[in-house]
Amino acid sequence: MAGRRGNGPRACATRERIITAAERLFAERGVVAVSNRQISEAAGQGNNTAVSYHFGAKEELVRAIVRRHAEPIERARVALLARERGCGSVRDWVGLLVHPVTGHLAELGVPSWYGRFGAQAMADPGLREIMVAESLSTPSMRDVLDGLSSCADLPLAAHLERSEMAGQLMIHMCAERERRLAEGVTTPASTWHAAAVGLVDAITGIWLAPVTPAEHSGSGSAGGSRG
Template identity: 55%
Template sequence: MVGASVRTERAVETREAIMSAAERLFAQHGLAAVSSRQISEAAGQGNNAAVGYHFGSKAGLIEAMTSRGAGPVEQIRERLLAEIDGSDDIRDWVGCLVRPVTEYLDSLGTPSWHARFAAQVMTDPVLRAAVSEAAIDRPPLRRTLHELGRRLPGLPRLVRHERGEMARLLIVHTCAERERALAEGTGALQPSWRHTAMSLTDAITGLLLAPVTPRPHTPTKESQP
């Protein structure tokens, strides 16, 4: 039993080392440019097949990495949901989208790689779809989106969906750019992650409440003479 416990502990440590090495390499070079062998070497694994052994594939590794970051983010979101329960202020619900991400990134210290890794995932259409689907299944995020949608009754469904995509891109890429600036010492636009969260909340609230310009009717091929 003691031997099995030690092996389990070592396996957990190895998985963590592989995910940490992969996060850094993916953030620096992109998903496609980094091989499983490079990840294994960077994680200090003598076995070049360590990624396949522990995660099945590079895609399995990326899925595990996104799940690892999602846990702490959703815990923060649960706390914020309890704090704003019953609020009708749209900013509160937008904050529940933004602040869990910035608070988690703040907790990682400098340098960190998670935001830039997340941005890389968002540029891959297959991974982006899988990650987005998994995120919607998480109750805290699902409730946040539901409550925010209830407070935007005048926004047409398709416009709401489009602006939701815009908001997600704003959060992901703004956070990635701040993380890069901090890591490289090139000067972040905001003095703290807290200020970044406030700026994002302002921008996304404005985006959601912006007027909708009526679209001119575009005849379909069937309706054209």
């Protein structure tokens, strides 16, 4: 990792405190709005250059946060794939996409920040590339996406569009549930598992919805846009 200094227990403990503080601040305020100085102070570091000393650029700190969570999510998905090998429906594959993430968020307890951090990072064009590379390009994710592609019979344009819709729904619904839990606000689903079932239902519906032929796509009902 660029900028990493020292591998002793003290240096590792400092990096972990910085990662934890940065994840919370990024989740609550957005990545761009948080300075290295604020992260260092939140991590209890008297040296305001601690972030740059241990991580170099802010992008490397974001990468470290993603990797902290991507690894247990990957292990959970690999285990599910091993148990569910041979599944063939769209819903089966969507479940393999959703449940490892919501299960991990459940294990983090309340409050947690990774769901909101993910939503903030995915909204930034530069950081989005890091999120995709670290959490969406793992071997198990490729297996799931390949399986989903094989049983979702869609034209390429519709496939790409619905993949984006599904990803946005999952990211922002997880972030919103995490926010409500942290604030003690009632959530529609009583547990993360129940929230996952609802997400699987909705995302499956996105993938299985009919595709309007291009020649009819501009002739919607009254009130539809023609622009």
